[in-house]
Amino acid sequence: xIKTAFKHAFPKxxxxxxxxxxxxxxFGVLMIGVGLDWYWAPVxxxxxxAGSVQFVAVGSLLTAFxxxxxxxxxxAVSARQLFYGLSMLERFKSVNGKKPYLIFALTDExxxxxxxxxxxxxxxxxxxxxWISALNQSYWILGSTxxxxxxxxxxxxxxxxxxxxxxxxxxxxxNQWEANADHAPTLIGIGSALxxxxxxxxxxxxIPAMIAILIGLFAYRKRRERKTDSARENGGACx
Amino acid sequence: xxxxxxxxxxxIVALTTLITRVVPFLVxxxxxxxxxxxxxxxxxxxxxxxxxLVVFCFKDTPITAAPYGLPELIxxxxxxxxxxxxxxxxxxxxxxxxxxxxxxxxxxVSK
Numbered sequence: 416x417i418k419t420a421f422k423h424a425f426p427k428x429x430x431x432x433x434x435x436x437x438x439x440x441x442f443g444v445l446m447i448g449v450g451l452d453w454y455w456a457p458v459x460x461x462x463x464x465a466g467s468v469q470f471v472a473v474g475s476l477l478t479a480f481x482x483x484x485x486x487x488x489x490x491a492v493s494a495r496q497l498f499y500g501l502s503m504l505e506r507f508k509s510v511n512g513k514k515p516y517l518i519f520a521l522t523d524e525x526x527x528x529x530x531x532x533x534x535x536x537x538x539x540x541x542x543x544x545x546w547i548s549a550l551n552q553s554y555w556i557l558g559s560t561x562x563x564x565x566x567x568x569x570x571x572x573x574x575x576x577x578x579x580x581x582x583x584x585x586x587x588x589x590n591q592w593e594a595n596a597d598h599a600p601t602l603i604g605i606g607s608a609l610x611x612x613x614x615x616x617x618x619x620x621x622i623p624a625m626i627a628i629l630i631g632l633f634a635y636r637k638r639r640e641r642k643t644d645s646a647r648e649n650g651g652a653c654x
Numbered sequence: 655x656x657x658x659x660x661x662x663x664x665x666i667v668a669l670t671t672l673i674t675r676v677v678p679f680l681v682x683x684x685x686x687x688x689x690x691x692x693x694x695x696x697x698x699x700x701x702x703x704x705x706x707l708v709v710f711c712f713k714d715t716p717i718t719a720a721p722y723g724l725p726e727l728i729x730x731x732x733x734x735x736x737x738x739x740x741x742x743x744x745x746x747x748x749x750x751x752x753x754x755x756x757x758x759x760x761x762x763v764s765k
Contacts, residue, residue: 463671581750582750
């Protein structure tokens with residue numbers, strides 16, 4: 416049962432293998448670049464396992480010790496994770512004790528694989544999800560460790576490697592833009608963030624931006640429902 | 655930071671991340687029906703959140719002083735072009751990073 420699930424899960428994770436290896440290396444290199452010891456990279460990837468959070472945490476580790484700032488910064492960056500669980504409520508039912516790990520390991524990438532892939536016939540759902548999550552985390556630990564160890568020996572200027580995160584989000588945005596004909600949610604996200612950045616400044620933008628997004632999305636929901644209703648009344652096909 | 659301070663900070667970050675992942679499962683236990691608004695958010699939030707994160711990445715880019723955000727703009731255009739041409743994650747992200755590193759290390763050298 417465990418083996419069958421692994422055989423099905425492994426091929427699905429190959430894109431994430433390359434993505435995490437590269438991002439993990441960028442993260443490890445960044446850690447070394449700012450003067451932290453290499454072993455903190457695998458430690459963080461083991462106990463935190465969240466890309467954007469870990470990049471931000473490097474910044475926290477550079478400043479004076481401040482638990483409250485570390486807490487609020489992490490909350491601000493990972494608040495979006497609150498919503499990932501919503502689409503896993505059904506999927507994570509009756510997975511025989513693997514649920515705590517599945518919840519812990521629910522990154523952007525694992526999330527996208529779990530919603531994109533149906534559980535193959537003959538494979539146990541719990542084990543299938545477990546292997547996808549665990550393989551992804553192993554890639555992330557491997558990448559960040561390699562980056563942190565290589566960073567010590569490579570006489571190379573890594574300035575600018577942090578652009579990997581920007582590029583990853585841009586890549587996902589472009590992917591979503593092509594996959595979904597309704598661009599309003601994306602534009603609501605961008606617009607809310609720009610507005611929040613202008614009003615609250617770079618340090619405090621995330622939470623207000625999220626509130627603005629919720630307002631925007633619920634306003635859009637009403638409009639969308641009205642549109643759907645009137646389309647029905649007119650007898651037209653609704654998209 | 656001392657080693658115990660680093661460990662404490664890492665644990666705080668780890669626990670906070672875990673909280674954000676666990677809360678939906680506490681709010682909606684297996685026995686409870688998921689409300690309509692949550693179903694709607696599940697559909698549209700991933701798009702809005704990624705849009706927000708892209709803006710978040712550029713929040714510290716100075717656009718009123720030299721080089722006026724040009725390295726970020728050019729590297730982002732490279733990402734878009736590479737995506738359109740290849741649709742491959744590694745080529746798109748890797749290429750964008752290389753372009754950005756060349757721009758800020760060689761072409762737009764500050765100081």
